[in-house]
Amino acid sequence: xxxxxxxxxxxxxxxxxxxxxxxxxxxxxxxxxxxxxxxxxxxxxxxxxxxxxxxxxxxxxxxxxxxxxxxxxxxxxxxxxxxxxxxxxxxxxxxxxxxxxxxxxxxxxxxxxxxxxxxxxxxxxxxxxxxxxxxxxxxxxxxxxxxxxxxxxxxxxxxxxxxxxxxxxxxxxxxxxxxxxxxxxxxxxxxxxxxxxxxxxxxxxxxxxxxxxxxxxxxxxxxxxxxxxxxxxxxxxxxxxxxxxxxxxxxxxxxxxxxxxxxxxxxxxxxxxxxxxxxxxxxxxxxxxxxxxxxxxxxxxxxxxxxxxxxxxxxxxxxxxxxxxxxxxxxxxxxxxxxxxxxxxxxxxxxxxxxxxxxxxxxxxxxxxxxxx
Amino acid sequence: xxxxxxxxxxxxxxxxxxxxxxxxxxxxxxxxxxxxxxxxxxxxxxxxxxxxxxxxxxxxxxxxxxxxxxxxxxxxxxxxxxxxxxxxxxxxxxxxxxxxxxxxxxxxxxxxxxxxxxxxxxxxxxxxxxxxxxxxxxxxxxxxxxxxxxxxxxxxxxxxxxxxxxxxxxxxxxxxxxxxxxxxxxxxxxxxxxxxxxxxxxxxxxxxxxxxxxxxxxxxxxxxxxxxxxxxxxxxxxxxxxxxxxxxxxxxxxxxxxxxxxxxxxxxxxxxxxxxxxxxxxxxxxxxxxxxxxxxxxxxxxxxxxxxxxxxxxxxxxxxxxx
Numbered sequence: 001x002x003x004x005x006x007x008x009x010x011x012x013x014x015x016x017x018x019x020x021x022x023x024x025x026x027x028x029x030x031x032x033x034x035x036x037x038x039x040x041x042x043x044x045x046x047x048x049x050x051x052x053x054x055x056x057x058x059x060x061x062x063x064x065x066x067x068x069x070x071x072x073x074x075x076x077x078x079x080x081x082x083x084x085x086x087x088x089x090x091x092x093x094x095x096x097x098x099x100x101x102x103x104x105x106x107x108x109x110x111x112x113x114x115x116x117x118x119x120x121x122x123x124x125x126x127x128x129x130x131x132x133x134x135x136x137x138x139x140x141x142x143x144x145x146x147x148x149x150x151x152x153x154x155x156x157x158x159x160x161x162x163x164x165x166x167x168x169x170x171x172x173x174x175x176x177x178x179x180x181x182x183x184x185x186x187x188x189x190x191x192x193x194x195x196x197x198x199x200x201x202x203x204x205x206x207x208x209x210x211x212x213x214x215x216x217x218x219x220x221x222x223x224x225x226x227x228x229x230x231x232x233x234x235x236x237x238x239x240x241x242x243x244x245x246x247x248x249x250x251x252x253x254x255x256x257x258x259x260x261x262x263x264x265x266x267x268x269x270x271x272x273x274x275x276x277x278x279x280x281x282x283x284x285x286x287x288x289x290x291x292x293x294x295x296x297x298x299x300x301x302x303x304x305x306x307x308x309x310x311x312x313x314x315x316x317x318x319x320x321x322x323x324x325x326x327x328x329x330x331x332x333x334x335x336x337x338x339x340x341x342x343x344x345x346x347x348x349x350x351x352x353x354x355x356x357x358x359x360x361x362x363x364x365x366x367x368x369x370x371x372x373x
Numbered sequence: 374x375x376x377x378x379x380x381x382x383x384x385x386x387x388x389x390x391x392x393x394x395x396x397x398x399x400x401x402x403x404x405x406x407x408x409x410x411x412x413x414x415x416x417x418x419x420x421x422x423x424x425x426x427x428x429x430x431x432x433x434x435x436x437x438x439x440x441x442x443x444x445x446x447x448x449x450x451x452x453x454x455x456x457x458x459x460x461x462x463x464x465x466x467x468x469x470x471x472x473x474x475x476x477x478x479x480x481x482x483x484x485x486x487x488x489x490x491x492x493x494x495x496x497x498x499x500x501x502x503x504x505x506x507x508x509x510x511x512x513x514x515x516x517x518x519x520x521x522x523x524x525x526x527x528x529x530x531x532x533x534x535x536x537x538x539x540x541x542x543x544x545x546x547x548x549x550x551x552x553x554x555x556x557x558x559x560x561x562x563x564x565x566x567x568x569x570x571x572x573x574x575x576x577x578x579x580x581x582x583x584x585x586x587x588x589x590x591x592x593x594x595x596x597x598x599x600x601x602x603x604x605x606x607x608x609x610x611x612x613x614x615x616x617x618x619x620x621x622x623x624x625x626x627x628x629x630x631x632x633x634x635x636x637x638x639x640x641x642x643x644x645x646x647x648x649x650x651x652x653x654x655x656x657x658x659x660x661x662x663x664x665x666x667x668x669x670x671x672x673x674x675x676x677x678x679x680x681x682x683x684x685x686x687x688x689x690x691x692x693x694x695x696x
Contacts, residue, residue: 054478102462156664162671165409165462166603170660173596177653185650309466343477350413350471354449357459357467364458 021365032316035362039355040314040328046355047348054341061344065335075334077207077220081292083323083330084222085110085301087229088284089308090315090322091236096277098240098317100253103274105153105168106281107305108175109146113282114289115179116145118195118296120202122187127199134202135224138286146282147275149175154274158267164274172305176298183298194297204291225287230323232280237319249273281305302333303346310353380627381509386584388623389521390415390576394601395608395615396528397572401447402605403532404565405545405684408450409465411573412598413472418443418577419593420480423489426582432490436517436578443574444567446472451566455559458688469598473591483588492516492583515583517575521616528612541565545682548689558689573598596660603663607670610682618666622659629655 048058069079089106096103117138125134149171156162182195189196204224211218240246248269251259260266284304293300311329315321329349336345361367394411401408408414421442426435450468453459497511497519510522532538540561543551548558581593600622608614633645633652645651 050475050478054481104466156668160668160671162664162667163603163606166599166606166667167664169596169599170603170663173660174657177657180656181650181653184653185648306470310470313463341478341481343474343481345474346470347474347478350467350469350474353463353467354453354471357463358453358457360459361457 017369017371020368020370021361022368024364024366027363032363035359036314036316036356039359040352042359043348043352043355046351047344050347051344056341061339064339065332067335068338069331069335074219077222079327079331079334080226081221081223081330082333083326084225084229084291085284085288085304086307086311086326086329087322088225088232088287089281089304090311090326091229091232091319092277092280092284093308093312094315094317094319094322095236095240095249095280096273097312098253099249099269099273100256101154101157101270101273101277102165103150103153103168103277104165104309105149105171105305106277106284106308107301107303108168108172109149109278109281110285110288110301110305111172111175111179112145112149113142113285114296114300115175115182115285116141116143116282117286117289118182118187118198119145121198122195125202127201129201131201131203131205135204135290138202138290139283142282142286143279144282146285147279149282150274150276150278151271154271157274158270179296180298183296187296189295195295198290198294202290203294204287206291221292223287223291225284225291228283228287229326232283233319233323236280240319245269245272281308307333307349310349313353314356376631378505378509380624380631382512383627384620384624385509385518386515386623387626388620389515389518390580390584391597391601391604391622392521392525392616392619393572393576393579394598395604395619396524396612397569397576398601398605399528399569399608399610399612399615400541400565400572401569402685403541403545403610403682404562405548405682405687405689406451406454406562406566406569407461407465407686408447408468408566408569409462409602410446410450410468410472410598411569411601412594412596413469413476414443414446414570414573415472415577415580415594415598416476416591417446417472417479418574419581420476420483420577420588422574422578423581423588424479424483427483427486427489430490432492432582435490435582436492436575439578439582440571440574443577444571446475447566447570447573448563450570451563454688455562455566458690461686461688477590480588480590484590486588489582489586491586492579515579517579517583525612525616532612542682544689545684548684552689552691562689573601576601600659600663603667606681607666609670609673622662625659625662629658 044062048062051058051061068075070076089110092106092109093103120134120138120141125137153162153164153167153171156167157164183193187195206223207217207220240250248259248264251262251264252266252269256266285300288300289296307329311322311325315325332345332348394415398408398411418439422435422439425438426432429435446468449471450464453464454461492515494513494515496513500511501507503511532541540551540556544556544558544561552558576597577594580597581588585593587593604615604618604622607618629652632643632655633649635643636646637643645655
């Protein structure tokens, strides 16, 4: 029964071995995590070599990144602030990928979520509204705008079979210009390309706000968005692992034909998953403008929505693993801010993802090297 | 009339970069390999080409290096998806990240350099005298534009009228059948992914060395790679339709600029002249149109039961069932 597939890599004279890939019947539980960690380390090595080739000092750069991200309580807090949107957008990608929907539009959904929150501040509620009304309304607006931005590609995919990769990606650009129209135009603060600072009532509470009661919190920038991320993680885990809907999502992702034969409504599920995915990314955008930036401006994201794809994949689409991976990538973002060349963090992300998918063959196949007799 | 001529003239130039990228992706997808890394390969081609042309002073060497850079990057995708059987979507996305990151690292400081040569421009004698069309198609065009004209019929003839073209279509539709006839599916898929990468590299280099000379970090390509992937679906994997789409989208870029100029259009006040901020809605047009074009393409594909090569996105494993 065992089926073997031999790669044509036999060079009899020079290389008297043959490499065979044997499908694994069972994957050990620890193996996927080992390959994840292995690919991360491998990516750092390759990134270091490239950095050295273009004349950088990789050891120094990595040490700097690590210290600047995890060196003391203050920077750890900054790292967690960067991790908050990554947890939410990472979950957004995760839930879509579980259903085999390639939502590459978390970035645009993030932008529109931020737009939704700003819309409430600018046009709907007055300056003196209580935070107890302000914050829930802005959460609702952010989620609604994100979900709307997820609905369109979901609907087109479900009804007309339009490739969601391209539509979500194009919506990223559209969302960017949509925000630009308001920032440069009617919401502009004295002609600058940003809105006026939000009133304090509309800010998400930060740890530093409680420094009077608890002195240890002084200067810590962690805001309520981190809690959103943790709650959303529990929520996404619960949906996927404990509900009928989650079962349908997983079935569609693992075997769409079986799902269809089982009578699962693919059209409705596709739209719903894309909307949930957009809502999570929209919440991330809302939390970022109300918790960190406190205004809408054109560059509110250093590519959270794209990094989220790698976060989700490195977490092996497991909701709990999203949190440590997001913190790791938050640290990479914080630590590489002052590093030259500026593209280093993004190059590392690309290499990590590549190492990861290349190593996945180890989870599925056993590699046998045999001597040719 | 000059309004239209201007737009179409610029459209041919802008469209040439899109054309190369679209044709490249078309070859890879015809062979059954989806490569979403076009944007990354284009950027790497653009930065390597620009950098090589700057340091050697020879624009053709720059183009060549750009082509090679795109090709080398695509081989990574080919190895991971063909030999290691990884998911083509994820691999393509990581190729984009890697390409963008690498280009930013390599392009550090390249934005300020001056005196980089550009591809020579010339008119074709006689053909340029044709009224209206001559000025648009054959007057003061970059050499790469003429290369584009040459590639369109060549790609069409190759895919539909030659034996290797038949093999190309076979490995994308039914690789198991092709394999049983002695066609080396693995080798050919490597080859066509490489062709796709080289054309994407050429597209990038033609942007940085001819169409919009210069290195503007990731704004050099500004989503052209993604539009190219959309165009392949719109074109239903046909090179002639791909060319039409590429030139139309190229024209759109100039249209956006030209729409903001005149105070009135056909005696009506021009809203884009009155309110400068409306330009952002014009800027959305290429991306919004890509979505619309995709909807049209997908509906037509559903109706005519035509569509993607049957084995697109599926790794070929010898001896396993399925296409």
